[in-house]
Amino acid sequence: MSTLRSMTGFGRGTAQSGATTATVEVRTVNGRFAEVNVRAPRVLNPHEADVTALVKDAIARGNATVSISLDRDAPESGLAVNVRAAERVGQALREAAQAAGLGAETVTLADVLRFPEVLRPAPADAEVEEAEAWDAARAALTEAIGHLDAMRLAEGDALHSALSQHADDLERHTAEVEARAPQRVEEHRQRLALKLEDLLGDDRLDRARLETEIALLADKLDVTEETVRLRSHVAQFREALGANEPVGRRLNFISQEMNREANTIASKANDPALAEHAVGMKEALEKIREQIANVV
Numbered sequence: 001m002s003t004l005r006s007m008t009g010f011g012r013g014t015a016q017s018g019a020t021t022a023t024v025e026v027r028t029v030n031g032r033f034a035e036v037n038v039r040a041p042r043v044l045n046p047h048e049a050d051v052t053a054l055v056k057d058a059i060a061r062g063n064a065t066v067s068i069s070l071d072r073d074a075p076e077s078g079l080a081v082n083v084r085a086a087e088r089v090g091q092a093l094r095e096a097a098q099a100a101g102l103g104a105e106t107v108t109l110a111d112v113l114r115f116p117e118v119l120r121p122a123p124a125d126a127e128v129e130e131a132e133a134w135d136a137a138r139a140a141l142t143e144a145i146g147h148l149d150a151m152r153l154a155e156g157d158a159l160h161s162a163l164s165q166h167a168d169d170l171e172r173h174t175a176e177v178e179a180r181a182p183q184r185v186e187e188h189r190q191r192l193a194l195k196l197e198d199l200l201g202d203d204r205l206d207r208a209r210l211e212t213e214i215a216l217l218a219d220k221l222d223v224t225e226e227t228v229r230l231r232s233h234v235a236q237f238r239e240a241l242g243a244n245e246p247v248g249r250r251l252n253f254i255s256q257e258m259n260r261e262a263n264t265i266a267s268k269a270n271d272p273a274l275a276e277h278a279v280g281m282k283e284a285l286e287k288i289r290e291q292i293a294n295v296v
Contacts, residue, residue, distance in 0.1 A: 003244045004163075005296040006155030007031065007062035013143025015136045019073040020129070022136035024066065024144045026055065028152070030294055031063035040068040043133045050134075051141060058145045060246040061296045068137050072129065085117040152296070160241055163251075163291050167234050169284040170258065173277040174234075177265060178227050184271045185221060223265050223274075230261040248295040255292060259285050 011026045036052045044051075055064050089112050094104040112118055237254045240247045262285055266278035 003153070004156035004160045004241060004247070005060075005149070005152040006159055007059075007152070007248070007294050007296050008155065009148045009151040011144040011146065011148030011151065013140040013145075013147065015139030015143065017135035017139070018128070018132035020132040020136045021071045021073075022133065022140040023069045023071075024137060024140040026064055026066050026141070026144045026148050028059055028062040028064045028148065031061060034059055034061055035063045036066060037064070038066045038068070040066070040137070041070050041133070043070070043130050044068060044137055046130070047134050047137070051137070054138075054141060055145065058149060059296070061248060066141070068141070070133055070136070072133075079119045079121060082118055082120055085115070086112055089115045089118055156295070159291055159295060163241060163288060164238070166284045166288045166291070167237055170281055170288075171231070171234055173280040173284065174227050174230050176277045177223060177274055177281075180271070180273050180277070181221070181223050181227075184274065188221070221268055221270070223268055226261045226264045226268075230258060230265075233258045233261065246296045248292060251292040251295055252289075255285060255288050258288075 007028060007030045009028050012024070014021065014023045016022075034056045036055045038048050038051050040048065040051070051066055051068070055066060090107065093107040093111055097104055097106050233254055237251065237258070240250050240254065243250075259282075262278065262281040265281065266275070269275040269278045
């Protein structure tokens with residue numbers, strides 16, 4: 001199981017504290033750094049920094065959006081009388097009774113209580129409400145982050161497989177270049193010797209000078225240093241893939257170094273076979289670049 005993580009994911013959690021139930025959703029997308037946007041009820045404003053810190057610790061990199069909703073049950077204890085509403089309703093009913101030719105005494109308490117604004121839930125203690133809201137939100141956030149991390153790990157497994165395959169392709173093309181490079185130099189030597197013999201005649205051909213020119217050409221066309229460094233970078237790339245820590249930035253740096261070596265090989269590839277493999281290297285590296293853009 002790989003420990004590589006994708007930067008994209010989703011997690012949801014719910015929790016209850018007292019009369020308050022919290023539901024939290026966390027979504028993450030690609031980002032160079034860890035950025036968190038919190039959407040929460042006003043009662044949780046004092047804890048926005050706590051939410052941000054918890055999410056940043058969990059995601060390392062990426063842009064996260066945290067949505068928190070709260071549902072609070074009405075207290076079972078009782079109701080409070082809205083005195084001003086009761087006075088207004090009673091006065092209106094008495095006036096209506098008199099207008100209808102009835103006595104004001106016909107208005108009863110039951111008549112007043114039919115109006116819902118007269119009775120309302122007793123106001124909650126603000127400190128208790130905030131404490132319950134935060135306890136529920138924190139527990140729900142912890143659950144959501146757990147689901148988010150599981151999803152990012154699952155996507156990370158897929159990324160690990162894809163990146164390993166691209167690294168295999170890069171090594172395959174490197175091996176082909178290493179096998180072809182000496183043959184190319186020998187073919188150039190033979191062509192150059194034949195050309196000089198045709199031009200000058202064998203008796204005028206300076207063999208020592210020919211070998212010197214071949215040596216200079218071989219040095220100019222040699223890609224040994226590039227392929228050695230490229231293999232070293234691929235080994236470092238594979239090592240980073242297995243690290244139990246955020247490696248997106250490291251993978252990006254290594255891929256840039258691999259691309260530099262591939263560019264140099266391509267610039268020396270005045271040979272159809274080598275040019276083909278240089279193109280294959282570039283294609284594998286482009287796929288690597290696209291994939292690691294989503295690695296934490």
